[in-house]
Amino acid sequence: MSVLFQKLLHTGKVNSFRKFLYPSLSHCKCLSERKFSDSHNKFVSFDEVAAQRRDEARRSLVIQVNSESSFNELYGYCSKYASINGIHHYKNSGGEHFMLVEFSTEQSMKDVLRNCSAHQKEHDVMALKSPFLWFRANSGKKAKLTIPTDVSLVIKDGNAITDEEKLNAELQACSNISDQMQLLYDRTTLNDIGVRLRYMVARQLEVVFESLYTNIEVRPFGSSVNGFGRMGCDLDLVLTNELTHQLSDPKKRLVYQEKKCSSGVRPWQRHLELVAELLELRVAGVSRVTRILHARVPIVKYAHELAGLDCDLCYGNLSGVYMSELLWALGTLDARARPLTQCVRRWAAAHALTSAHAGRWVTNFPLTLMVLFFLQQRGVLPSVKNLINRAGKEDIRIAEENVNCTFLRDMNKLPTECYGQNEANLETLLLQFFEFYSQFDFSEKAISVIEGKAIRKPNSQPLYIVNPLENMLNVSRNVSYEECERLKAEIRNAAWQLEAGSDDKKSDDWGLLSLIEKKSSRGLKRLLRVGNSHRLVAVKDLFNEDDDSDKEEGFRSKLERLTQKSDKVEESVKEMKEDLEKNSKEKKDKKINFKNSQVASEVFRIRRDKMV
Incomplete structure (x- = not known):
């Protein structure tokens, strides 16, 4: 794959190739055209993507409309005051219609709010500014709208989950298992509108909390941003208010009187209690707020009905953000990593090895690490230790509890011989994945993506997968002995089934379908x-x-x-x-x-x- 990418890089076809591999990011401006001779721009960093998405959110509004046919009237109404980059349509779980409108600049968005927005007059409504609005019907005569002929919705019903029967039919029509795996990834991975909505939910909280905190940031992390997310995945958010050098400048003599917080978890539990109250009383679209404040990482769970998302909000958990950055970097190095991971996670869900609820079974995060560890064994990906050794001063990151999250951020600095040394197709890698773990000694060995090799288990826990950022933690410590045995049995069955069915004629459940169907x-x-x-x-x-x-x-x-x-x-x-x-x-x-x-x-x- 690396050889193919180099050829495309020199022939000037890399952008069309990237659109084929990453269709969900085809509208992201951070992946625009670059000079092919500039090798330093080969990979896009996590910070670049996050900055681009945050900028999009600052320039955008989410507006509830009657239906997708409201596009012309909404576009005509808003375009009188500002230039519009694009309008994306989606429906929430209740079937209500929304349009995400991206303006050319943040000032343009503010101009629209100043000239076009108003609050409700009901006495039981507390007025609040928010990027979530609704489009009221015109009370007077409808003005004639002149919409450019080349203007239309960027996407219609953009967050709709792919119909399973339709997906199975498309998988059935594929010519080989590799095509099936790529198609499954393209149809189910989190797309552009899905990412935009998640950053809009984060932006909404920033607007609400700005009056309470200085330099507030609400940052998505986890599957929503690490490149391994699927359509409909939950949204993990972290609330941070780190002081920059400008805010804590020792040369300035006037210092704000502020409320001090004692060290420990308890003060931030109380802050999250306040946040939970604000979510219930002040944030539009929020429902079913649940406080889980005595966990290792206290969180507030809630549903965002306007965006159709289930959200988890925590405070100061920057190690989760840096973990997302690490997974993004590893997934970016080879185009096969994410489709392979998606297929393995889909297989696990089909065989009830994973669940939407927490318990004694394996979760998607350990499964993702298992795939990345396997790819390290095949020379496709480098070890995390390799990335740590190549880190510079600009890559130093220290999270809460002094967790060292330093590793190479710019993958353009990584020598090509450190990755992509295996050109096997997706089908071969999938079979080798199951064969590898069907022979893996889970009783004596632990999986470590840090070392890039199996290490001796430090204890007798059934499944031991080392946390990539905190090497003393086991991310699969919740997995019981019975569930570990069931995982190993299903892995052996999948390896046997793939190998035995490789020469069979195509039936109604051939190839990948035999693994992922429930x-x-x-x-x-x-x-x-x-x-x-x-x-x-x-x-x-x-x-x-x-x-x-x-x-x-x-x-x-x-x-x-x-x-x-x-x-x-x-x-x-x-x-x-x-x-x-x-x-x-x-x-x-x-x-x-x-x-x-x-x-x-x-x-x-x-x-x-x-x-x-």
């Missing part, structure tokens, strides 16, 4: 299909173990094996089938006891279609 009647049909060579679980596991069922299952198993034989055993098949029918008649009054009625109905239907 268990259903279709999966049961695949399990019981006559001549199925992919069966990983014995059919008898579906039945209660009794003599009658075991005996009939013995005949059935023999019949299934014989149907795959050559014509020489055709008579034996016929005789065995007759024996089975005779045996069934003798036991017509006896019924097989299934574990549940759904399994029973599906088995009898399939047996009628396939066996009789």
Whole structure:
């Protein structure tokens, strides 16, 4: 892949290639055209992207409208006062329509607010400025609007989740597993409007909190910004008010009288209590506020109905921001890292290895580290230790509790021999991922992306994955022994299934579909299909173990094996089938006891279609 990228770099085709690999960021100006001879601009840093997104949010408004047909009237109304870069349409979970309007400058946005905005007159409403508004119907005569013919919505219904049936049909039509993996990533990764909305929610909180804190910043982190997020993912936010050199200039003699806070967690728990009250009373669109203040990192959870997002807000957790920056940097180095990670996480969700709720099972973050660690073993990505050793003074970052988050930020300074030394396609990497971990010694070894190699476990926890920024912490310490064993079993099954199905003809569940589809009647049909060579679980596991069922299952198993034989055993098949029918008649009054009625109905239907 690195060789291909170098060729594209010299031929001047890198921008079209980047749009193909990263369609969700095609509208981001930070990825605009560059001089191909300038190798220092090959990679875009996390800080550049974050700065670009924050600037977009400062120049944008989110306006609730009647429908997407309100575009012409809204554009005509706002464009009289300011220049508009683009309008993005989306719907929230309640089906309400919104338009995110990006203006050319922040001053243009302020001009629109000054000339076009107003507050409600209801007595129970506390007036508050916010980047979230709604478009009131015109009370007078509608003016004739002259909209340029080349102006239209940038995107319509931009945050709609891809329909599963449509997605499966598209995956079915792909020519190979690599194409399936890339398509899955393109269809499900967090897109441009999704990122914009998350920064708008952060901007809304900044506007509300600016009167309480100096130099306030609300920064998204986690899946929303690290490049590994999917459509509909939760939004993690951190509230910070770090003092810059200008604010704490020792040369200035007049110093503000301020309220001091004692060290420790408790003062910031009280600050978050205040923040939670403000969210409930003052922030438009916020509902279902929940305080979790006694955790290791106190947070406030809430739902943002206008943006259709579930949010977690904490204070001062900059290590989370730096972790997002590290994952962004590693994901940027090779275009295969993010699609591979997306597929593995989708596979884990389909097999109920992960859950939307916290518990004793593995989460998406450890799975992401497992993928990155595997890619380090294949020479695709460098170790974090390599990035730390190459860091300069400008890369020094110290988070809360003196956590050292220093590593190389500018990936353009990383020598090309440190990464991209493997040109295997996505299909090969996916199979090798499952094969690698099916042979990994989880009982004795720990996964460390810092070292880029397995290390000895410091304790007896079932699954040990070293935190990339705090090497004394295990990010998978919550995983129980049973869940770890189930993870290993599913990894072995996936490796066996991919390898066994590589030469098969395309069926309705070929390739990636067989891994990411959730268990259903279709999966049961695949399990019981006559001549199925992919069966990983014995059919008898579906039945209660009794003599009658075991005996009939013995005949059935023999019949299934014989149907795959050559014509020489055709008579034996016929005789065995007759024996089975005779045996069934003798036991017509006896019924097989299934574990549940759904399994029973599906088995009898399939047996009628396939066996009789």
